[in-house]
Amino acid sequence: MSITITAFEASPDRGQGLARDMRVRWALEEVGQPYDVRLVSFEEMKQLAHLALHPFGQIPTYEEDGLVLFESGAIVFHIAQHHAGLLPDDAHARARAIAWMFAALNTVEPPIVDLEQSEYAEGDKSWFEERRPMIHDRIRGRLDQLSTRLGDADWLAGGFSAGDLLMVMVLRRLEGTGILQDYPILSAYIARGEARPAYRRAFADQLAVFEASR
Ligand code: GTB
Numbered sequence: 001m002s003i004t005i006t007a008f009e010a011s012p013d014r015g016q017g018l019a020r021d022m023r024v025r026w027a028l029e030e031v032g033q034p035y036d037v038r039l040v041s042f043e044e045m046k047q048l049a050h051l052a053l054h055p056f057g058q059i060p061t062y063e064e065d066g067l068v069l070f071e072s073g074a075i076v077f078h079i080a081q082h083h084a085g086l087l088p089d090d091a092h093a094r095a096r097a098i099a100w101m102f103a104a105l106n107t108v109e110p111p112i113v114d115l116e117q118s119e120y121a122e123g124d125k126s127w128f129e130e131r132r133p134m135i136h137d138r139i140r141g142r143l144d145q146l147s148t149r150l151g152d153a154d155w156l157a158g159g160f161s162a163g164d165l166l167m168v169m170v171l172r173r174l175e176g177t178g179i180l181q182d183y184p185i186l187s188a189y190i191a192r193g194e195a196r197p198a199y200r201r202a203f204a205d206q207l208a209v210f211e212a213s214r
Helices: 021-031 072-082 091-121 128-150 162-172 184-194 197-213
Strands: 003-008 036-040 061-064 067-070
Touching (some): 003 021, 021 072, 021 162, 021 197, 067 072, 072 091, 072 162, 091 162, 128 184, 162 184
Antiparallel strands (some): 003 061, 061 067
16 A cells, blocks of 8 residues: 655745645654655646646645545545544544544634635735734634643543644644744643654654755
């Protein structure tokens, strides 16, 4: 079985590990699956060969023995379903961990993406300064709730799971906004994720892509 994923040839984040291939790399490292990476340019992502893999012309994609997947959440879920290490065996515990995967992508990530997009797509609009505090409030509302739920636990649903992997990656998108400094519980949670050997290997591999392109 051979796995190939796609990633940015030149990630705009300059190797900070914020592009969504990082989630897939981390998941594959957690379960000990080797993989190849095909780097694609922005131009290549919009061409037919890549659109056949990804209908929206984005990264990451995942290819494995004739199976082609897109959407980082679906890819991480596929990896977690087929390899031990990212979801518990107990049916209820597994369902709870999967709920956190959805929570990361459907409940916590949308206002964070909204903030990012507003900064580069709406920065020149007259209403930008008026709208931004509202997005910040929505993000903080979710972080307050998440922080309360996590409390003094290490992970969201018992042991480390794919739910934590996605949640840590989503929260990392707030680095540099100044918001996380008000959330010590979540900052420590992110640090625990980043300290995992699998995370560090994945991060180093995507950073090496940036370093090689300099
Ligand atoms: N819902 C999809 C998924 O989860 O897989 C979203 C995929 C997606 O947004 N892919 C982005 C992409 O291909 C890269 S990750 N964009 C190119 C395009 O749409 O043309 C998003 C991303 C990009 C850059 C940074 N950064 O520089 O910090 C962070 C995140």
